[in-house]
Amino acid sequence: MTASELVGETDESAGQATESPVRPASDDSVVVVDGLRKSFGSGGGAVTAVDGVSLAIERGSVVGFLGPNGAGKTTLIKSILGMVIPDEGEVRIDGVDARASPRAAYADVDAMLEGARNDYWRLTVRENLRYFATVSGVDPDSVTARHDRLLERLDLAGKADVAVRDLSRGMKQKVSLASVLAGGASVLFLDEPTLGLDVESSRTLQRELRRLVAEEDLTVILSSHNMDVVETVCDRVVIMSEGRVIADDTVDALLRTDDSHRLELTSVDFDDALRAALTERPAVVRTESLERGGRIELRADSDELYALFADLDERGVRLDDIKSVDRDLETAFFDLTGIDGPDL
Amino acid sequence: MTADEPGFEPAGGSDTEPADRTTPRRAGYRHLMRAVLYREYLVFVRYPANAVGGIVVALFFFALLFYGGRMVAGRALTDSIEGIIVGYFLWTLSVGAYSSISNDIGSEVQWGTLERHVMTPFGFAPVALLKGVAKLVRTFLTSALILAVMLVMTGTALSLNVFTVVTVATLTVVSVLGLGFAAGGITVLYKRVGNWLNLLQFGFIVLISAPAFDFGWARLLPLAHGSALLQQAMVDGTRLWEFSVVDLGLLVGVAAGYLVGGYLVFQAATRRARQLGVLGDY
Numbered sequence: 009m010t011a012s013e014l015v016g017e018t019d020e021s022a023g024q025a026t027e028s029p030v031r032p033a034s035d036d037s038v039v040v041v042d043g044l045r046k047s048f049g050s051g052g053g054a055v056t057a058v059d060g061v062s063l064a065i066e067r068g069s070v071v072g073f074l075g076p077n078g079a080g081k082t083t084l085i086k087s088i089l090g091m092v093i094p095d096e097g098e099v100r101i102d103g104v105d106a107r108a109s110p111r112a113a114y115a116d117v118d119a120m121l122e123g124a125r126n127d128y129w130r131l132t133v134r135e136n137l138r139y140f141a142t143v144s145g146v147d148p149d150s151v152t153a154r155h156d157r158l159l160e161r162l163d164l165a166g167k168a169d170v171a172v173r174d175l176s177r178g179m180k181q182k183v184s185l186a187s188v189l190a191g192g193a194s195v196l197f198l199d200e201p202t203l204g205l206d207v208e209s210s211r212t213l214q215r216e217l218r219r220l221v222a223e224e225d226l227t228v229i230l231s232s233h234n235m236d237v238v239e240t241v242c243d244r245v246v247i248m249s250e251g252r253v254i255a256d257d258t259v260d261a262l263l264r265t266d267d268s269h270r271l272e273l274t275s276v277d278f279d280d281a282l283r284a285a286l287t288e289r290p291a292v293v294r295t296e297s298l299e300r301g302g303r304i305e306l307r308a309d310s311d312e313l314y315a316l317f318a319d320l321d322e323r324g325v326r327l328d329d330i331k332s333v334d335r336d337l338e339t340a341f342f343d344l345t346g347i348d349g350p351d352l
Numbered sequence: 353m354t355a356d357e358p359g360f361e362p363a364g365g366s367d368t369e370p371a372d373r374t375t376p377r378r379a380g381y382r383h384l385m386r387a388v389l390y391r392e393y394l395v396f397v398r399y400p401a402n403a404v405g406g407i408v409v410a411l412f413f414f415a416l417l418f419y420g421g422r423m424v425a426g427r428a429l430t431d432s433i434e435g436i437i438v439g440y441f442l443w444t445l446s447v448g449a450y451s452s453i454s455n456d457i458g459s460e461v462q463w464g465t466l467e468r469h470v471m472t473p474f475g476f477a478p479v480a481l482l483k484g485v486a487k488l489v490r491t492f493l494t495s496a497l498i499l500a501v502m503l504v505m506t507g508t509a510l511s512l513n514v515f516t517v518v519t520v521a522t523l524t525v526v527s528v529l530g531l532g533f534a535a536g537g538i539t540v541l542y543k544r545v546g547n548w549l550n551l552l553q554f555g556f557i558v559l560i561s562a563p564a565f566d567f568g569w570a571r572l573l574p575l576a577h578g579s580a581l582l583q584q585a586m587v588d589g590t591r592l593w594e595f596s597v598v599d600l601g602l603l604v605g606v607a608a609g610y611l612v613g614g615y616l617v618f619q620a621a622t623r624r625a626r627q628l629g630v631l632g633d634y
Contacts, residue, residue, distance in 0.1 A: 048629055057629070083629060091467050092629045114471040121632060125463040130395050142379045142387035145473040150377040171398075192376055 037064040038195055038227050039088065044097030046080075046087055057083040058094070059251035065229060067194075070221055072242035072259075073231040074341055080251040081231045082122060085197050088229075089119055101195065115145060118193035122200040122231070126184040129173035133164055133183050136172060137190040144191025151192060158186050162216055178209030185213065189220065198230045202237050214240050235341065247341060269313055270333035271306045277325040278302030291316050305333065384474055385482055392486035403494050410444050410498050411505075418506060433506050438586045439560050441499045442524065442579055446560070447553045448491030449525045450532040453484050457536025457618075458546050466540070467632040470622070477619065480536070484529045488522065511589035519592055520585050524578025526607035528556065530614030531574060537614075537621030540631065574610050577602050 046058040058080045065071050073081045086092040088099050090110050099106040099113075106113035118140075120126050127136040137155045138148035148155075159165040162182045167175060172183050181201065188196055201217070202210040218241055221228055232238050238245060238259070245262055247255040255262065278286075283295040283302050291308035308316060320327070379387075396403065417440075422430065457480065460466035469476035503510065535549040562576035571577040581603060584590040592600075625631040 046629070086467075086629070086632075089471050091470055091626060091631050093623070093626045110471070111473050111475070115473050117471065119468065119471065121464050121467060125465065126468060128391065128395075128463075128465065130399060131391065135391070135394065139387050139391055140468075141376075142383050143469060143472045143474055143479065145379050147377040147379045147383055148387070150375070154376075 036066045038067040038102050039065040039229065040098075040100040041084075041088060042098045042100075044084065044087055044094050044099065046083055046092060046094045056251050058087060061097070061248075061251070061253055063246060063253060063256060065227060067227050068225055069244055070218075070226075070228040070230065070242045072238035072245045073229065073248060074235070074238055074245055075248035078250075079248040081248055082199055083251075084248070085119070085199055085229065085231060086121075089117070089197060090114065116193050117195045117197070118144060118188045118191060119197035120184050120188045120199065120201055121197075122203060125180075127172060127187045129180075130171060132169050132171055133159065133175075133186070134168040136183060136187045140187040141190040141192070144193060146191045148190075151190070154192065155186075155190060158189055161220065162186050163212070178205050178212075181205055181209070181213060182216075185217070189224070194225065195227045196229070198228060200232055201230065202232060202234055210234065210237065217241055269306070269308060269310070271308075271313075272303060272329075272331040272333050273306065273320075273327055274298070274301070274303045274329040274331075275325050275327050276301035277323075278304060282323065282325070289316060289319075301328070381474075381478065384478060388479055388482040389486050392483060392490070396490055403490070406448065407494050407498055410440075411501055414440055414498070414502055415505065418502075433508055434510060434587045435583060437499070437502050437506065437508060437510065438583050439557075439579065440502065441495055441586075442521065442560050442575070442582055443556055444495045444498050445491055445521060445525050446528045446556045446575060448494060449484075449488055450528045450535070450553055450556070451550060452487040452491065453480075453529060453532035454535035454539065454549055455546060456483055456487070457533075458539040458543075461540055461543070461632070464632050470626075470631065476622070477615070480533065480618065481615070484532070488525065488529065491525070492518070492521075510586045513585065513589070513591055516585045516590070516592040517582070520578060520581050520603065523603045523607045524575055524582060527574035527578070527610035530607075530610035530612070533611075533614035534617035537618035540618070540625050541621045541628075543630075571602060572606060574606065577606055 041061055041063050044058050044061045045056070047054050047056045049055055057078075061080075061084055073084065075081050083092055087094045087097075088106070090099075090106055090113075101113040101117060104113040127140065131139065134155065137158070141148040141151055141155070156165070159168050162185065164179065164182055164186060167179060172180055175183065181204075185198070185201065188198070198217075202213055205213065214237055217228070220226060221241075228241075230238070230242060242259060244258050245255070246253055247262075278295070278298075278301045280297065280302075283297070283304065286292045286304055287295055289312075291306050291312045292304050293307050294305040296303045296305075306313070306316065417436070418433070457466070460469070460476075466476055469479055502508075531552065535552065538549065539546055556575060559573055559575040560579045562570040562573060562579065571580070577599075581590075581595060581599060584595075585592075622631065
């Protein structure tokens with residue numbers, strides 16, 4: 009099955025885990041992955057890191073890869089980039105078979121990889137930009153103005169002639185991003201770009217990334233543990249679990265994947281016995297004991313909600329507080345992957 | 353954008369500041385060579401501690417060998433001092449070339465920069481070869497300094513026809529550069545084996561001494577034949593054109609064979625690392 013043949017097999021209901029939750033390839037697809045599979049080890053100890061993944065990424069989009077540890081995100085990215093040779097499947101970048109013609113396929117691609125320095129710390133910021141522009145196939149003298157602009161954008165202009173090793177961690181991360189952008193590649197893979205950054209540095213990087221995407225017409229494939237990063241920066245999210253794509257849709261669609269209402273009710277009448285009884289109801293997803301009474305979290309459609317309120321009324325429960333709980337990407341992620349906690 | 357047309361006209365029309373409209377030019381191997389050599393030069397001049405440390409250690413051991421040997425062996429050592437100086441010079445060249453390229457590849461793996469090079473239009477192979485050239489030049493500079501101090505220390509005079517010495521020594525050390533590539537490839541696959549691979553440099557002493565054992569086949573080993581020619585050039589004053597075609601052909605053949613062999617081992621190890629998914633794991 010080719011990615012283009014996936015047309016018609018996608019699920020219309022946004023973000024639901026289905027057999028083929030992937031988007032079809034289109035004429036505008038710049039990255040097309042078809043049936044990618046990669047296992048490590050052999051025999052009984054073999055681990056399938058990527059299990060038949062097919063997806064297509066449109067030019068100009070920002071796609072986030074989400075998934076728990078070991079979901080296969082990094083292996084998928086490295087397989088797309090040719091740093092890991094897949095067992096099966098095909099990768100096409102801008103229509104070019106990456107296995108058959110890697111140089112041509114990756115001519116317009118660059119990557120910032122998780123846990124790697126990505127650049128040379130003994131060189132200055134500007135020297136890194138010039139070096140990586142050259143190895144990306146671009147004469148650095150012809151992109152000096154672009155480098156100046158990048159340094160301005162990323163607030164690195166004042167540090168242009170400082171060795172990278174003398175910069176803070178946040179700045180080093182920005183230099184990594186700048187060096188990835190230095191050669192003018194329009195397809196970028198960013199694996200955990202905000203890893204290890206403090207909140208402020210992470211937000212600055214997200215803001216600058218969003219701005220650069222708009223200005224440079226970039227296609228970005230981003231993997232992150234940080235839901236805020238994905239929600240802020242990405243147009244679309246691919247959620248992976250156990251090597252497979254279990255959801256592939258826009259952030260907006262994933263945030264409204266079900267019609268349920270989410271409420272948080274607090275009452276002094278929610279004693280241990282009542283909370284225990286309420287957990288039997290499917291609508292109640294969480295209970296919590298408070299100093300006086302307790303709190304329950306509901307996820308229910310209208311019928312279930314009316315039924316539950318009728319039950320509470322019958323039991324003589326007086327509600328002290330009712331809050332609507334917004335569904336965020338984190339909630340959607342937990343729902344889709346079946347993970348209980350925030351340990352992604 | 354393709355490799356042939358690396359243009360990236362940034363999209364304008366956003367509500368932010370307009371993007372610049374410069375059209376990038378394609379970089380060829382000339383640009384790559386300049387970039388890699390310039391990077392090596394910058395690192396060398398900015399961080400000379402390693403090079404200076406290497407020179408000091410090499411001279412310390414030579415002083416130990418010379419003065420200690422003179423005390424123990426007396427005239428016997430003094431009579432053969434020219435050969436010892438040439439051998440020691442070649443050994444410092446070999447160790448410098450071998451360890452710098454193998455350690456450098458290990459560092460590139462550790463930093464994640466090797467992975468990044470793999471997907472560029474040039475790949476890592478030409479970058480590694482150019483690094484090898486830079487390491488060779490660098491090692492020549494430091495070893496020349498060591499040679500000068502050794503000559504002054506021992507009061508010895510050698511025939512130093514620069515053209516002959518540089519050509520023969522370069523071709524001799526190229527075979528070791530090939531071993532460095534192979535060792536770098538093993539580091540890519542097995543990571544923290546650098547210390548074990550560095551032990552190989554003590555084997556170079558045997559290879560440099562191999563001509564003394566007069567085994568014909570030993571001339572096919574790295575360093576051995578070149579060592580014999582370098583002794584002739586520096587001790588006996590033989591000029592490059594005075595060597596036989598067979599000798600020069602063997603020197604070039606051994607250099608090319610080990611360089612190509614080491615390069616193929618490096619390529620095979622990199623490919624295996626990509627299959628195992630360990631190219632960037634450190």
